[in-house]
Amino acid sequence: MLIQSAAFNGSRVILRQVSPESETIYDLILSVYSSSKGDWAKLASDVSVSKENLDHFLAYAAQFLGNLGNYKGFGDSKFIPRCPKDTIIALASGDEKAKALSEKCVDAIYEAKPGLMHLGFPEEGHMTNYYPDSPDISQSEIEEIDRFTGEKGLLPENTRIKKLKDGNFEILIASGITNPPPQQIDTKDHSWTLPNGRKVSLVFGDHQEELAKAAIHMKLAAKHAANDTEKAMLAEYAKSYSTGSLLAFKESQKLWVDNVGPAVETNIGFIETYRDPAGVRAEWEGLVAIVNKEQTRKFKRLVDAAPEALPKLPWGKNFEKDEFQPPDFTSLEVLSFPSSGIPVGINIPNYDDIRQTHGFKNVSLANILSAKAPSEPIPFIAPADLALYTANRDTAFEIQVGLHELLGHGSGKLLQETSPGNFNFDRASPPISPITNKPVETWYKPGETWSSVFGAVSSSYEECRAECVAMSLACDFDIAKIFGLDTTPRDGSDDAMDSPAGDVLYASYLSMARAGVASLEFFSPEAGKWGQAHMQARFSILKAFLGAGDGFCVLETTPNPNPSGAGAGFDDITIKLDKAKILTHGKKAVDAYLRKLHTYKSTADVVAGKKLYEEMTAPEPRGYWIEGVRPCVLRRKVARKVFVMGSTRLNEGKGKEEGDGEVELVEYEASVEGMIRSWAERGI
Structure with missing residues (x-):
């Protein structure tokens, strides 16, 4: 409570x-x-x-x-x-x-x-309240402040920026008190002067009343903790909410990782950066859930299989963590999750230094994943595929979420200069890029992080990489067996695609293709931008499917009988995906795309990475996607659930x-x- x-x-x-x-x-x-x-x-x-x-x-x-x-x-x-x-x-x-x-x-x-x-x-005339009362603050000013204060050790997740009338700036820090003790502040200084002469000052006490109450409740909860790790975790939460220290919050996240197998799982704070246009400030969210023990046993088997699965991904060992640290992977029944939207799975902490050296946790939110409205329509699936898709989509999605969170977000190594002159790879003999077949020439410099280098595109890019990992490893029938699927071919066939596990894999690829089509609801032609990180990612994977060749994936469109109507678009769209070519064409296309996504992320090659991702997520040709497909998607969209x-x-x-x-x-x-x-x- x-x-x-x-x-x-x-x-x-x-x-x-x-x-x-x-x-x-x-x-x-x-x-x-x-x-x-x-x-x-x-x-x-x-x-x-x-x-x-x-x-x-x-x-x-x-x-x-x-x-x-x-x-x-x-x-x-x-x-x-x-x-x-x-x-x-x-x-x-x-x-x-x-x-x-x-x-x-x-x-x-x-x-x-x-x-x-x-x-x-x-x-750009858009709405955000991460920069309150600052209509004339520019993107370049925001990026300059983030870069400068990042070098001073200030983490941005629980901050907002306000531009003052005199041209100076305040960084508003969420905290329950307005004057934290100096030893509990993350930076030595409270104000700085930017190279252009403008001042930046820290102001504590943003959301003061709410954070003060949250801190009190966490302190009281610590009295009822199940163990010493949990007690210390709750104390660090309280300290972070009270003082605004994100270093304290990072300590809570380490302890959260260490608190294996709790009966009640919780993670509360400034977590995801999807909605900040700069991609670095995080929205408050609060997961409180009960462990589903039966489902958790399946995910435990997936964790155990991870060391054998990771080498099957399309990059070499130099681009993978030196040692895989098995995370806690649980299936949860959500009790409450105050947020702007409840996901079906989570992989956190989002701090790469914790993930790389301390570990992470995966959770699958079972009662969110399984929630469906009665007689919910399923557009874009061919009538011949509808029965198979309906029968297998829940299992397919369960596997996809597990692979996405554990081996998607949980995989990969960032090549870093961890401190001046110190590297987490052999600088004298750098790894060979699987894209260029030459030694890598870029890496993360001291103080740089994945999000600070790739900026606003980082969230969607990483979701795309994780989705591609799931699509690639879903083709491994050893993983299907972990989830209790029968891989025995039917009717004397020797093709595993003719088995129940093959049906689930087919449903998984159909589901991704359908999500890619439906994603255009979340692209604004007027603003020329995507409004949702996951859907932007899924659109690019659909484009990879369509580019696989040999008729692997085709969108069959029906002309609109009234083409002169404003925004008429196509009358209908049907996904035709060749089940027999998933292992030969679909996986190959996904792996080729994934190899590039991963290598550019691993090596901090922001120029090549952004170029690739922008090309893959651009709805071009516009006449086809925006004027043809999108109006049909909007007519047939299904209302999103609220819980x-x-x-x-x-x-x-x-x-x-x-x-x-x-x-x-x-x-x-x-x-x-x-x-x-x-x-x-x-x-x-």
Whole structure:
């Protein structure tokens, strides 16, 4: 309960990271709920709002709470209510607090300037609140500050940057106190002067109230820790939230890795950098989950097989870690996960120095992976493949997530000059690049990291590399056996592709191709940018499939019968993928792409890496992808799920001290009303 409270206390942090209006919209939704006392129909009747417009408002409110902001957590594009502005004004009219909140934010809710429909850099007219009240801050200024302060030892994940009217800058550090003790601050200095003469100052206390509460809850939780490692981990969390020290947070992550096989798994803080346009600042998230022991046993077998699987990847030993450190890999049932969107799997910590020398953990979120709406449509799959695909997609996805997290994100070595004159490879006889067949000429210099070198593209690039690892190793039938699949060919055949395991592999490749087609929903032609890292990656893998040749993968398109309509595009798209050519053509194409992705990452070859990735993720020719495929995708898109999370509460009178007594799980109906009620009753 205490850990869950710490996680949810960061919800307002997420809202503030999205847009200036998000926190006000959140308060408005909860105030309207409070004034209605949960009787939405009566409220609508009292203020003369139609049932249709009430339903539209409730749907908007549920989507807002599911994404913790008015921009999609998966896609980074703004969503606007289908009900008119007057509906929100009317629903808020019966309560003074709600009325004041609606007046403050209703115009922003409906603002639809093209640039503000997407998250991105302010100088491009896009929305971000990682740089609050700084409309004229430029991308080059952000990069200069990050580069300069990075050299001073300041980590960026829990920061925001504010440009002042005099041209100087403040770095806002998330912390529960505004004046941490000097020995608990990550840098020796509080301010610096940039080479151009402008000043950069540290300001502690961003999100002060929320971080202070999270720190208190972690301190209380430490009293109930299962072991000394867990107790130390929770203490480091509390220290980080209180002081803003990311060095303390890194210590918590090392201890988290060391805390093997806990019954309750948690990781809370500033974790993923997907939504910062600069790709370095992280969004708050808070995983609290219970271990699924049966599924975890399967993943344990995959971990055990990793040393034999890694050499099968398409690069030499010089580009792989010197020693594979077996991680803890668990299957979890999520209790709560306040964030802008819940993933199906996680591989963390994201700090490469910890991953390379200390290790990492993988988790698969079983109840998220298996969640499906009744009669959910499946566009773009051929009718002849639909039964096989439906029967095998869950197993295929389970294997894909496992390989993606463990051997995708968990593989690879960064060639580094770890300190001046010291290298983690033989500098006198450098490794031979599998791309050029010549000694490597680039590597990471002291203080450089993967994300600092590759910048905004790093998140999507790494997701693509991990997905390619999964697609490559899914072709290994020894791995299929780990997951209990039968690799025996049917009907006297000697081809393993004719086995149940072959069906799962086929479903896996179909699933990736379908995701690549559907990904175009997340590309904005107006902004010329992708809004979601994973979908950008999957589009590029689809292009690799299509480029495999010999008819391995083809998109069959049906012309639109009304081609003159605006944005008509194709009427339908069907994926035709040759099952018999997965091992000969599909895997070969994936391996060729993966070899380049991995080598460029390993050697810090940002020029070649960015060039490759930009070419592979460009939806060109535009007439085909943007004017033909994308309109069809938008017409046939399936609504993304939002998850109603339970709450925990202490039964009254059961304990004198907070944290003692019987804890009760409170669950809510899987509906828009249940979603709103769940957040209202948390009182965050």
